Amino acid sequence: NAGVTQTPKFQVLKTGQSMTLQCAQDMNHNSMYWYRQDPGMGLRLIYYSASEGTTDKGEVPNGYNVSRLNKREFSLRLESAAPSQTSVYFCASQIILSGGGTDTQYFGPGTRLTVL
Amino acid sequence: GQQLNQSPQSMFIQEGEDVSMNCTSSSIFNTWLWYKQEPGEGPVLLIALYKAGELTSNGRLTAQFGITRKDSFLNISASIPSDVGIYFCAGQTGANNLFFGTGTRLTVIP
Numbered sequence: 001n002a003g004v005t006q007t008p009k010f011q012v013l014k015t016g017q018s019m020t021l022q023c024a025q026d027m028n029h030n031s032m033y034w035y036r037q038d039p040g041m042g043l044r045l046i047y048y049s050a051s052e053g054t055t056d057k058g059e060v061p062n063g064y065n066v067s068r069l070n071k072r073e074f075s076l077r078l079e080s081a082a083p084s085q086t087s088v089y090f091c092a093s094q095i096i097l098s099g100g101g102t103d104t105q106y107f108g109p110g111t112r113l114t115v116l
Numbered sequence: 117g118q119q120l121n122q123s124p125q126s127m128f129i130q131e132g133e134d135v136s137m138n139c140t141s142s143s144i145f146n147t148w149l150w151y152k153q154e155p156g157e158g159p160v161l162l163i164a165l166y167k168a169g170e171l172t173s174n175g176r177l178t179a180q181f182g183i184t185r186k187d188s189f190l191n192i193s194a195s196i197p198s199d200v201g202i203y204f205c206a207g208q209t210g211a212n213n214l215f216f217g218t219g220t221r222l223t224v225i226p
Binding site: 033042045056090096 | 120122149157158159160161164211216217218219
């Protein structure tokens, strides 16, 4: 049981390049999330997927797209990377119970992205 | 987004000392959470609080959900070197609405 895994761990891009960050969870969770973490800002939600087949914008969605490929996988895509997207990106997953209750969010180890 | 003010920003303490940090918000939350993050890792949940006034312990850690639902504190007693890390509070209003504080960086001097 690996929990939440993310690839790659590190990435350097040039401005304008594109890339996809991968996330997978093996806990059978229905909800998945992408956050970015910047110095002094805490974690901010980019996009989330409440269930397979649905995605919604979070607090800072501009410049990103997401795909909920299946229940296990949730990818984040930067179509044209900008220096302002230099950050550490975390994926998380959570189970939403049928009565609406939740467990906590479990986080992956992060992807450190630098855009030059 | 919701603004959570966490203080202090950083702490340098001697091993064995107690630690106290807090988080305040202008908004009401249904759940307060405290996470710890170590270098190169994602945040890991320490304590979850679900009711106003709730006081919960997890080993040497104690956290409280403020009566107003707009604040929470975390205490660590008898700190040890492995307590080093960044501690984040987070407030949750709904299943998909989790807002993080800016973090408290804790350094424990042996």
